[in-house]
Amino acid sequence: MLKDQMTPLERAKALAKGELVDRIQCNPNLSNGIARVHGCKISAFNHSGRTLADAVISTHKRFFTDGAKIFTDLFTLSEAMGAKMKFPDDDTVDLLEPAIKDISQIHMLEPVNPYKDDRLPIHIEAMKYVQDEIGHEVPCTALIVGPFTSAFFLIGVEKMTKLMIRNPEAVHKLCEISLKSCINFADAAMKQGVGISIAEPMSSCTVVSPKHFREYAVPYLSKFVDFIKSKVNGVSIHICGKTEGIWTDIADMGINAFSVDNVVDLRKCVETIGDRVKIMGHVDPSSVMYAGTREEVRRATIDCVKQAYKCPKGYGIMSGCGLPVETPIQNIDAMIDTAREIGYPVTDDKLEYLLSFEKYKD
Amino acid sequence: MTILQKELLHELSNSVVEMDDERTTELAEQYVENKFDVYEGIANGLAHGMDRAGKLYEEEEYYIPELLMCSDVMYAGLDVLKPHLDYASTANKHKAVVGVVEGDTHDIGKNLFKIMLETTGFEVIDLGRDVPPIDFVNKAKEVGASVIGLSTLMTTTMDNMAVVIELLKKENIRDDVVVLVGGGPISQSYADKIGADGYAPEASAAARLAKELVKELKKSA
Numbered sequence: 001m002l003k004d005q006m007t008p009l010e011r012a013k014a015l016a017k018g019e020l021v022d023r024i025q026c027n028p029n030l031s032n033g034i035a036r037v038h039g040c041k042i043s044a045f046n047h048s049g050r051t052l053a054d055a056v057i058s059t060h061k062r063f064f065t066d067g068a069k070i071f072t073d074l075f076t077l078s079e080a081m082g083a084k085m086k087f088p089d090d091d092t093v094d095l096l097e098p099a100i101k102d103i104s105q106i107h108m109l110e111p112v113n114p115y116k117d118d119r120l121p122i123h124i125e126a127m128k129y130v131q132d133e134i135g136h137e138v139p140c141t142a143l144i145v146g147p148f149t150s151a152f153f154l155i156g157v158e159k160m161t162k163l164m165i166r167n168p169e170a171v172h173k174l175c176e177i178s179l180k181s182c183i184n185f186a187d188a189a190m191k192q193g194v195g196i197s198i199a200e201p202m203s204s205c206t207v208v209s210p211k212h213f214r215e216y217a218v219p220y221l222s223k224f225v226d227f228i229k230s231k232v233n234g235v236s237i238h239i240c241g242k243t244e245g246i247w248t249d250i251a252d253m254g255i256n257a258f259s260v261d262n263v264v265d266l267r268k269c270v271e272t273i274g275d276r277v278k279i280m281g282h283v284d285p286s287s288v289m290y291a292g293t294r295e296e297v298r299r300a301t302i303d304c305v306k307q308a309y310k311c312p313k314g315y316g317i318m319s320g321c322g323l324p325v326e327t328p329i330q331n332i333d334a335m336i337d338t339a340r341e342i343g344y345p346v347t348d349d350k351l352e353y354l355l356s357f358e359k360y361k362d
Numbered sequence: 363m364t365i366l367q368k369e370l371l372h373e374l375s376n377s378v379v380e381m382d383d384e385r386t387t388e389l390a391e392q393y394v395e396n397k398f399d400v401y402e403g404i405a406n407g408l409a410h411g412m413d414r415a416g417k418l419y420e421e422e423e424y425y426i427p428e429l430l431m432c433s434d435v436m437y438a439g440l441d442v443l444k445p446h447l448d449y450a451s452t453a454n455k456h457k458a459v460v461g462v463v464e465g466d467t468h469d470i471g472k473n474l475f476k477i478m479l480e481t482t483g484f485e486v487i488d489l490g491r492d493v494p495p496i497d498f499v500n501k502a503k504e505v506g507a508s509v510i511g512l513s514t515l516m517t518t519t520m521d522n523m524a525v526v527i528e529l530l531k532k533e534n535i536r537d538d539v540v541v542l543v544g545g546g547p548i549s550q551s552y553a554d555k556i557g558a559d560g561y562a563p564e565a566s567a568a569a570r571l572a573k574e575l576v577k578e579l580k581k582s583a
Contacts, residue, residue, distance in 0.1 A: 165381065208427060285517060285547070286517055324547075
C-alpha cells in the first residue's frame with residue numbers, strides 16, 4: 001500500500017490555502033461498516049460512546065482517509081423526539097414506528113435535549129473522544145440528519161408525503177420542530193469541537209419535486225446552514241439520488257461542499273455549481289464498491305476524478321452514498337490507494353496514463 | 363362502447379392523474395349505476411390513470427408524493443368498483459409474492475410495484491415490510507407464485523435479496539419463479555451478481571417486465 005506524506009488535517013488546511021498537497025482527498029464514506037473494521041457488533045453503538053468512538057478511530061487508523069465521521073443511522077434525532085426503533089443485533093438501526101400517528105398529536109413533539117434523550121448523549125460522548133484523540137490529524141464531523149428528512153420520521157414517510165399535498169401548514173409545523181432539534185444537536189456537537197455534515201436523503205428529486213423542496217425543505221435547511229456557519233467555517237451536505245433540479249438551491253444556501261449520488265451527471269454538476277461549492281462523491285456504492293472488483297473500484301475512482309478534478313472549489317473522491325456494511329475492505333483500500341496513485345497535482349495526462357494499464361489483476 | 367362509457371373512462375383516468383379523490387368516487391359510482399363493464403373501468407379508467415401517473419413520474423413531472431396521492435385516489439375508485447367485479451372474467455391470474463426484505467421498513471417502492479402488478483393483471487400477495495428471506499420462499503411455494511418481487515431502499519439490507527435466491531435454489535424451485543429486485547440502491551449489475559431474473563428502475567417498468575418474464579417462463583415450461 002502507498003503511503004501519505006501529510007495528515008488529512010494538514011492536507012485540508014493546505015488545500016484551503018491553495019497550497020500544494022501530497023494527494024487528492026478521498027473519503028470512502030463508511031457507515032456502520034466501521035463496526036466490521038473495528039471488530040464489534042453494530043448494536044454496540046447503541047450503548048457505548050466509547051465503542052462508537054473506538055470504531056471511528058480504528059477506521060481512521062486503518063485507512064487514513066480525509067475525514068472521521070460520527071454517524072450510525074438516519075434516526076437518532078427522530079428517535080429522541082419519540083419515534084420507535086428496531087435495534088438489530090448486528091445491523092443498522094431502523095425506524096419501527098414514527099413519533100406520532102396523526103398530525104393531531106403534534107403537540108406531543110418536543111425539540112431534543114442532546115445531553116439526555118435516547119442515543120444522543122452516546123453520540124455526543126463519542127464526538128468528544130474522537131475529537132480529543134484524532135482531531136489533531138483528521139477533520140472530525142458529526143453527520144446530522146437534516147430538518148426536512150427528520151420530519152418525515154416524526155409522522156411516517158407516506159403520511160408526510162401526502163401532507164405535502166393536502167396540508168402544507170402541518171408539514172411546516174413538523175419541519176419547524178425538527179429544525180429546533182437539529183440546531184440543539186448540532187450546537188452540542190460543535191461544542192465537542194467537531195464539524196457538521198448534513199444528510200438530507202428525503203430532499204432528493206428521487207423523492208420530492210424541486211417545487212416541494214423549495215417550499216418545505218429550503219426554509220429550514222437554510223436556517224440550519226446559517227446556524228452552523230455562525231459557529232464554524234463551513235458545512236457539507238449529502239443528498240442521495242437525483243439532485244439536478246436543486247443544485248442551484250444548494251449553492252444559494254451557502255453550503256460549502258456537496259456530496260452527490262452516482263445517479264447524477266457529475267461533470268454537469270461541477271459545471272453548474274462547482275464555482276461555488278466543492279463537489280464530492282459519485283463512485284457507485286453498490287455495483288462498484290460493494291459488488292465490483294478492486295480494478296473496477298480503481299477505474300471508477302479515476303473516472304470520477306477525470307470528470308470533476310477541475311472543479312474550481314475542488315473535488316474529493318467519495319462514494320455516492322454510505323457504503324453497505326459488508327463492502328469488502330480491499331475495495332475500500334483500492335479506493336484510497338487510487339487516490340494515492342493519482343497524487344497531486346492531477347492532470348489529464350496522468351489520469352489517461354493510469355487508465356492505460358490494469359493495476360489489480362484479480 | 364357508448365359515448366358515455368368512453369367519457370367516464372377518460373374522466374376516471376384524468377381524476378386519478380389529478381389526484382381528485384371525491385371526483386373519482388363520484389365517477390366510479392356513476393360508472394357502476396350505468397352497469398358498464400367493471401373490469402374495463404378498472405383497467406382502462408383507474409389503472410390507465412395510474413399508468414399515466416407512472417409515466418409522469420418517469421418524466422420527472424410527478425414525484426413520490428404525487429404518485430402516492432394518485433394511488434390513494436385509485437384505491438378510492440377501486441373500493442367503489444371492486445364489489446361489482448365479475449371474478450370469472452379475471453380467473454387464472456398469475457400470482458406474485460412481494461415484500462420489502464428483512465431489515466428495511468420503507469415500503470413506498472414495494473407498494474407502487476404492487477399496484478402496478480395488480481393493474482397489469484397479477485394477483486398479488488403482499489408480505490409487507492421487514493420480511494425474513496424464508497417467508498418469501500414459503501409463501502411462493504404455498505400459493506404457486508410465478509413472481510417474487512423483492513424491494514429495499516437501503517444498502518445495508520440488500521444482501522437479504524441474495525439469501526432469498528439461495529433459499530429458492532435449496533428448495534429446488536428457483537426455475538419455477540421469476541425473481542425481480544428493485545429499490546434505491548439496486549442496479550442491473552447487482553441483480554446480475556445475485557442471479558435475479560430482472561430489475562427495473564421504477565415500479566411500472568418493473569411490472570411490465572414481470573409480465574414479459576412470466577410469459578417466457580410459461581412458454582418454456
